[in-house]
Amino acid sequence: MEMAERVEALRQKLNQYGYEYYVLDRPSVPDAEYDRLMNELIEIETDYPELRSPDSPTQRVGGAPLDAFVKVTHDTPMLSLGNVFSKEELVEWVGRIEKDLGYSPLFVAELKFDGLAVSLKYEAGRLVRGATRGDGTTGEDITQNLKTIRAIPLRLNEDVTFEVRGEAYMPKRSFEHLNDERERLGEPLFANPRNAAAGSLRQLDSKIAAARNLAFFAYGLVSTDDLVASHDESLAYLGRLGIAVSQEYTTCQTADELWDYIETYVTRRSELPYEIDGIVIKVAAYEEQEQLGFTAKSPRWAVAYKFPAEEVVTT
Numbered sequence: 001m002e003m004a005e006r007v008e009a010l011r012q013k014l015n016q017y018g019y020e021y022y023v024l025d026r027p028s029v030p031d032a033e034y035d036r037l038m039n040e041l042i043e044i045e046t047d048y049p050e051l052r053s054p055d056s057p058t059q060r061v062g063g064a065p066l067d068a069f070v071k072v073t074h075d076t077p078m079l080s081l082g083n084v085f086s087k088e089e090l091v092e093w094v095g096r097i098e099k100d101l102g103y104s105p106l107f108v109a110e111l112k113f114d115g116l117a118v119s120l121k122y123e124a125g126r127l128v129r130g131a132t133r134g135d136g137t138t139g140e141d142i143t144q145n146l147k148t149i150r151a152i153p154l155r156l157n158e159d160v161t162f163e164v165r166g167e168a169y170m171p172k173r174s175f176e177h178l179n180d181e182r183e184r185l186g187e188p189l190f191a192n193p194r195n196a197a198a199g200s201l202r203q204l205d206s207k208i209a210a211a212r213n214l215a216f217f218a219y220g221l222v223s224t225d226d227l228v229a230s231h232d233e234s235l236a237y238l239g240r241l242g243i244a245v246s247q248e249y250t251t252c253q254t255a256d257e258l259w260d261y262i263e264t265y266v267t268r269r270s271e272l273p274y275e276i277d278g279i280v281i282k283v284a285a286y287e288e289q290e291q292l293g294f295t296a297k298s299p300r301w302a303v304a305y306k307f308p309a310e311e312v313v314t315t
Protein backbone atom coordinates (compact mmCIF):
# COMPACT_ATOMS: atom_id res chain seq x y z
CA MET A 1 0.00 0.00 0.00
CA GLU A 2 1.24 3.51 -0.86
CA MET A 3 2.60 5.27 2.28
CA ALA A 4 0.19 8.26 2.09
CA GLU A 5 -2.74 5.85 1.84
CA ARG A 6 -1.40 3.84 4.80
CA VAL A 7 -1.12 7.05 6.88
CA GLU A 8 -4.69 8.05 5.97
CA ALA A 9 -5.99 4.57 6.84
CA LEU A 10 -4.19 4.64 10.20
CA ARG A 11 -5.60 8.09 11.02
CA GLN A 12 -9.15 6.94 10.20
CA LYS A 13 -8.76 3.86 12.41
CA LEU A 14 -7.27 5.81 15.32
CA ASN A 15 -10.08 8.37 15.14
CA GLN A 16 -12.69 5.59 15.06
CA TYR A 17 -11.13 3.81 18.05
CA GLY A 18 -10.84 7.14 19.90
CA TYR A 19 -14.54 7.80 19.25
CA GLU A 20 -15.56 4.36 20.56
CA TYR A 21 -13.39 4.80 23.67
CA TYR A 22 -14.08 8.45 24.60
CA VAL A 23 -17.56 9.07 23.28
CA LEU A 24 -19.34 5.68 23.34
CA ASP A 25 -17.29 4.44 26.32
CA ARG A 26 -17.35 1.10 24.40
CA PRO A 27 -13.90 0.38 22.87
CA SER A 28 -13.95 -2.36 20.18
CA VAL A 29 -10.19 -3.09 20.45
CA PRO A 30 -7.84 -3.40 23.45
CA ASP A 31 -5.61 -0.39 24.30
CA ALA A 32 -2.60 -2.40 23.05
CA GLU A 33 -4.05 -2.43 19.51
CA TYR A 34 -4.62 1.35 19.65
CA ASP A 35 -1.03 1.86 20.84
CA ARG A 36 0.33 -0.48 18.09
CA LEU A 37 -1.38 1.54 15.33
CA MET A 38 -0.29 4.85 16.94
CA ASN A 39 3.33 3.66 17.06
CA GLU A 40 3.15 2.56 13.39
CA LEU A 41 1.86 6.03 12.44
CA ILE A 42 4.62 7.72 14.48
CA GLU A 43 7.24 5.58 12.69
CA ILE A 44 5.91 6.36 9.20
CA GLU A 45 5.66 10.10 9.99
CA THR A 46 9.24 9.99 11.29
CA ASP A 47 10.49 8.31 8.09
CA TYR A 48 8.28 10.44 5.82
CA PRO A 49 8.00 13.90 7.52
CA GLU A 50 6.17 15.24 4.44
CA LEU A 51 3.24 12.98 5.44
CA ARG A 52 2.97 14.51 8.93
CA SER A 53 0.19 17.10 9.45
CA PRO A 54 -0.46 19.31 12.53
CA ASP A 55 -3.79 17.61 13.18
CA SER A 56 -2.40 14.08 13.06
CA PRO A 57 -3.20 12.18 16.30
CA THR A 58 0.59 11.85 16.76
CA GLN A 59 0.97 15.62 17.12
CA ARG A 60 -0.39 15.83 20.64
CA VAL A 61 2.73 16.66 22.60
CA GLY A 62 3.98 20.15 21.77
CA GLY A 63 7.49 21.41 21.20
CA ALA A 64 9.61 23.34 23.70
CA PRO A 65 8.14 24.37 27.07
CA LEU A 66 6.51 27.82 27.16
CA ASP A 67 8.00 30.70 29.17
CA ALA A 68 4.54 31.80 30.29
CA PHE A 69 0.87 31.40 29.39
CA VAL A 70 -0.68 34.01 27.09
CA LYS A 71 -3.86 35.63 28.39
CA VAL A 72 -7.03 35.14 26.34
CA THR A 73 -10.42 36.89 26.45
CA HIS A 74 -13.57 34.78 26.24
CA ASP A 75 -15.92 36.29 23.61
CA THR A 76 -18.79 34.73 25.59
CA PRO A 77 -18.09 34.84 29.37
CA MET A 78 -17.72 31.47 31.11
CA LEU A 79 -20.15 31.93 33.97
CA SER A 80 -20.27 30.06 37.26
CA LEU A 81 -23.36 28.15 38.35
CA GLY A 82 -25.70 29.07 41.18
CA ASN A 83 -26.05 26.28 43.76
CA VAL A 84 -28.87 24.50 45.58
CA PHE A 85 -28.22 22.15 48.50
CA SER A 86 -31.56 20.42 49.12
CA LYS A 87 -34.67 19.06 47.43
CA GLU A 88 -36.67 22.01 48.80
CA GLU A 89 -34.25 24.52 47.21
CA LEU A 90 -34.38 22.56 43.93
CA VAL A 91 -38.20 22.55 43.93
CA GLU A 92 -38.14 26.32 44.62
CA TRP A 93 -35.73 26.87 41.70
CA VAL A 94 -37.89 24.81 39.31
CA GLY A 95 -40.97 26.74 40.50
CA ARG A 96 -39.30 30.08 39.68
CA ILE A 97 -38.44 28.85 36.18
CA GLU A 98 -42.03 27.65 35.57
CA LYS A 99 -43.36 31.00 36.82
CA ASP A 100 -40.97 33.05 34.63
CA LEU A 101 -41.79 30.99 31.53
CA GLY A 102 -45.47 30.47 32.33
CA TYR A 103 -45.16 26.70 31.74
CA SER A 104 -43.01 23.67 32.70
CA PRO A 105 -40.01 23.40 30.34
CA LEU A 106 -37.92 20.34 29.59
CA PHE A 107 -34.75 20.14 31.69
CA VAL A 108 -31.43 18.37 31.13
CA ALA A 109 -29.75 16.77 34.17
CA GLU A 110 -26.06 15.92 33.92
CA LEU A 111 -23.11 15.07 36.13
CA LYS A 112 -21.04 17.93 37.57
CA PHE A 113 -17.46 16.81 36.90
CA ASP A 114 -15.00 17.98 39.52
CA GLY A 115 -12.13 19.24 37.35
CA LEU A 116 -11.26 22.46 35.56
CA ALA A 117 -13.60 24.34 33.23
CA VAL A 118 -11.98 24.89 29.82
CA SER A 119 -12.93 26.36 26.46
CA LEU A 120 -12.00 24.75 23.10
CA LYS A 121 -12.20 26.77 19.88
CA TYR A 122 -12.59 24.85 16.63
CA GLU A 123 -12.26 26.58 13.24
CA ALA A 124 -13.18 24.62 10.11
CA GLY A 125 -13.06 21.47 12.20
CA ARG A 126 -9.57 22.06 13.60
CA LEU A 127 -8.74 22.76 17.27
CA VAL A 128 -7.18 26.24 17.19
CA ARG A 129 -7.24 27.25 20.85
CA GLY A 130 -7.76 25.81 24.30
CA ALA A 131 -8.07 28.05 27.38
CA THR A 132 -8.80 27.96 31.09
CA ARG A 133 -11.93 29.66 32.43
CA GLY A 134 -9.84 32.09 34.50
CA ASP A 135 -12.17 34.71 36.01
CA GLY A 136 -14.83 33.93 33.40
CA THR A 137 -13.79 36.76 31.08
CA THR A 138 -9.98 36.37 30.95
CA GLY A 139 -8.34 32.94 30.94
CA GLU A 140 -4.96 31.48 29.92
CA ASP A 141 -4.06 29.88 26.60
CA ILE A 142 -3.22 26.24 27.46
CA THR A 143 -3.70 24.86 23.93
CA GLN A 144 -0.46 22.84 24.09
CA ASN A 145 -1.59 21.08 27.26
CA LEU A 146 -5.17 20.45 26.18
CA LYS A 147 -3.92 18.92 22.89
CA THR A 148 -2.31 16.13 24.97
CA ILE A 149 -5.78 14.97 26.10
CA ARG A 150 -6.92 12.14 23.77
CA ALA A 151 -10.59 12.81 24.54
CA ILE A 152 -10.15 16.15 22.76
CA PRO A 153 -9.98 15.61 18.96
CA LEU A 154 -7.47 17.79 17.08
CA ARG A 155 -9.61 17.40 13.93
CA LEU A 156 -13.38 16.92 13.81
CA ASN A 157 -15.15 14.84 11.18
CA GLU A 158 -16.97 18.02 10.03
CA ASP A 159 -15.46 21.41 9.10
CA VAL A 160 -17.45 23.30 11.76
CA THR A 161 -16.49 26.53 13.56
CA PHE A 162 -17.67 26.87 17.15
CA GLU A 163 -16.57 26.87 20.80
CA VAL A 164 -16.91 23.89 23.13
CA ARG A 165 -17.07 24.26 26.90
CA GLY A 166 -16.22 21.35 29.12
CA GLU A 167 -14.36 19.99 32.11
CA ALA A 168 -10.78 18.72 31.99
CA TYR A 169 -10.35 16.20 34.80
CA MET A 170 -8.09 13.49 36.17
CA PRO A 171 -9.70 10.03 36.50
CA LYS A 172 -9.50 8.53 40.01
CA ARG A 173 -7.06 5.74 38.94
CA SER A 174 -4.69 8.25 37.30
CA PHE A 175 -4.82 10.33 40.48
CA GLU A 176 -3.96 7.32 42.66
CA HIS A 177 -1.07 6.29 40.36
CA LEU A 178 0.26 9.87 40.26
CA ASN A 179 0.27 10.20 44.05
CA ASP A 180 1.84 6.73 44.45
CA GLU A 181 4.65 7.90 42.13
CA ARG A 182 5.05 11.20 43.97
CA GLU A 183 5.16 9.40 47.31
CA ARG A 184 7.86 7.06 45.94
CA LEU A 185 9.86 10.14 44.81
CA GLY A 186 9.28 11.96 48.11
CA GLU A 187 7.34 14.72 46.34
CA PRO A 188 4.29 16.47 47.88
CA LEU A 189 1.01 14.68 47.15
CA PHE A 190 -2.00 16.27 45.44
CA ALA A 191 -4.98 16.66 47.80
CA ASN A 192 -7.57 15.54 45.21
CA PRO A 193 -8.00 14.86 41.47
CA ARG A 194 -9.24 18.41 40.86
CA ASN A 195 -6.02 19.94 42.22
CA ALA A 196 -3.95 17.37 40.30
CA ALA A 197 -5.76 18.27 37.05
CA ALA A 198 -5.31 22.02 37.69
CA GLY A 199 -1.62 21.53 38.52
CA SER A 200 -1.11 19.43 35.39
CA LEU A 201 -2.78 21.95 33.07
CA ARG A 202 -0.66 24.76 34.56
CA GLN A 203 2.56 23.02 33.43
CA LEU A 204 4.53 25.11 30.93
CA ASP A 205 6.02 21.89 29.53
CA SER A 206 3.31 19.93 27.70
CA LYS A 207 5.38 16.72 28.02
CA ILE A 208 4.55 16.77 31.75
CA ALA A 209 0.84 17.41 31.06
CA ALA A 210 0.91 14.53 28.52
CA ALA A 211 2.17 12.15 31.23
CA ARG A 212 -0.70 12.97 33.62
CA ASN A 213 -3.44 10.95 31.80
CA LEU A 214 -5.94 13.77 31.89
CA ALA A 215 -9.42 13.39 30.41
CA PHE A 216 -12.25 15.66 29.26
CA PHE A 217 -16.04 15.81 28.93
CA ALA A 218 -17.79 18.49 26.88
CA TYR A 219 -20.88 20.04 28.47
CA GLY A 220 -21.70 23.00 26.32
CA LEU A 221 -21.59 24.50 22.84
CA VAL A 222 -21.23 28.19 21.96
CA SER A 223 -22.04 29.00 18.35
CA THR A 224 -23.45 31.91 16.37
CA ASP A 225 -25.00 29.56 13.79
CA ASP A 226 -28.19 27.68 14.67
CA LEU A 227 -26.49 24.29 14.64
CA VAL A 228 -28.85 22.88 17.30
CA ALA A 229 -31.87 24.26 19.20
CA SER A 230 -31.37 22.76 22.67
CA HIS A 231 -28.74 21.68 25.17
CA ASP A 232 -29.57 17.96 24.92
CA GLU A 233 -29.24 18.16 21.12
CA SER A 234 -25.88 19.94 21.54
CA LEU A 235 -24.53 17.05 23.65
CA ALA A 236 -25.64 14.48 21.05
CA TYR A 237 -24.18 16.65 18.26
CA LEU A 238 -20.80 17.07 20.01
CA GLY A 239 -20.67 13.28 20.55
CA ARG A 240 -21.36 12.65 16.84
CA LEU A 241 -18.42 14.95 16.01
CA GLY A 242 -16.12 12.73 18.10
CA ILE A 243 -15.80 15.01 21.13
CA ALA A 244 -15.99 13.20 24.48
CA VAL A 245 -19.43 13.68 26.05
CA SER A 246 -20.62 11.78 29.12
CA GLN A 247 -23.58 9.55 28.24
CA GLU A 248 -24.93 9.84 31.81
CA TYR A 249 -27.17 12.85 31.05
CA THR A 250 -30.93 12.66 30.80
CA THR A 251 -33.94 14.89 30.19
CA CYS A 252 -36.53 15.54 32.92
CA GLN A 253 -39.91 17.24 32.93
CA THR A 254 -40.51 17.70 36.68
CA ALA A 255 -38.65 18.47 39.92
CA ASP A 256 -39.43 14.92 41.12
CA GLU A 257 -37.77 13.38 38.03
CA LEU A 258 -34.75 15.66 38.63
CA TRP A 259 -34.59 14.57 42.26
CA ASP A 260 -34.78 10.88 41.27
CA TYR A 261 -31.78 11.42 38.96
CA ILE A 262 -29.88 13.19 41.75
CA GLU A 263 -30.60 10.37 44.21
CA THR A 264 -29.36 7.78 41.68
CA TYR A 265 -25.97 9.46 41.64
CA VAL A 266 -25.69 10.00 45.38
CA THR A 267 -25.27 6.22 45.55
CA ARG A 268 -23.53 5.63 42.18
CA ARG A 269 -20.99 8.45 42.76
CA SER A 270 -18.40 6.27 44.51
CA GLU A 271 -18.39 3.74 41.60
CA LEU A 272 -17.72 6.33 38.88
CA PRO A 273 -14.13 6.35 37.52
CA TYR A 274 -13.98 10.14 38.02
CA GLU A 275 -15.03 12.54 40.74
CA ILE A 276 -18.27 14.50 40.60
CA ASP A 277 -19.31 17.13 43.17
CA GLY A 278 -22.95 17.47 42.17
CA ILE A 279 -25.53 17.40 39.41
CA VAL A 280 -26.08 20.25 36.94
CA ILE A 281 -29.61 21.02 35.80
CA LYS A 282 -30.24 23.16 32.73
CA VAL A 283 -33.33 24.29 30.86
CA ALA A 284 -33.01 22.38 27.55
CA ALA A 285 -34.30 24.78 24.86
CA TYR A 286 -31.91 27.60 23.88
CA GLU A 287 -34.92 29.88 23.22
CA GLU A 288 -36.04 29.42 26.85
CA GLN A 289 -32.47 29.94 28.11
CA GLU A 290 -32.39 33.27 26.25
CA GLN A 291 -35.77 34.22 27.69
CA LEU A 292 -34.53 33.50 31.25
CA GLY A 293 -31.16 35.22 30.78
CA PHE A 294 -28.48 35.74 33.45
CA THR A 295 -27.85 37.30 36.83
CA ALA A 296 -24.60 39.32 37.25
CA LYS A 297 -22.56 36.13 37.44
CA SER A 298 -24.72 33.08 36.69
CA PRO A 299 -27.22 31.79 34.15
CA ARG A 300 -30.83 31.83 35.43
CA TRP A 301 -31.51 28.73 33.31
CA ALA A 302 -29.05 26.45 35.13
CA VAL A 303 -28.26 25.42 38.69
CA ALA A 304 -25.89 22.98 40.39
CA TYR A 305 -27.20 20.68 43.08
CA LYS A 306 -24.13 20.20 45.30
CA PHE A 307 -23.71 16.87 47.12
CA PRO A 308 -23.24 17.22 50.88
CA ALA A 309 -19.47 17.27 51.62
CA GLU A 310 -18.47 13.65 52.22
CA GLU A 311 -17.72 13.25 55.90
CA VAL A 312 -14.03 12.46 56.01
CA VAL A 313 -13.67 9.09 57.72
CA THR A 314 -10.53 9.55 59.80
CA THR A 315 -9.30 6.04 60.53
Ligand SMILES: NC(=O)n1nc(-c2ccco2)nc1N
Nearest residue numbers: 079110111112113167219280
Ligand atom coordinates in the same frame (compact mmCIF):
# COMPACT_ATOMS: atom_id res chain seq x y z
N1 LIG B 1 -18.58 21.12 35.90
C1 LIG B 1 -19.51 20.55 35.14
O1 LIG B 1 -19.56 19.32 34.98
N2 LIG B 1 -20.44 21.41 34.47
N3 LIG B 1 -20.40 22.77 34.47
C2 LIG B 1 -21.42 23.14 33.69
C3 LIG B 1 -21.75 24.52 33.37
C4 LIG B 1 -21.16 25.65 33.88
C5 LIG B 1 -21.81 26.72 33.27
C6 LIG B 1 -22.75 26.20 32.41
O2 LIG B 1 -22.69 24.83 32.46
N4 LIG B 1 -22.11 22.09 33.21
C7 LIG B 1 -21.50 21.00 33.70
N5 LIG B 1 -21.88 19.71 33.45
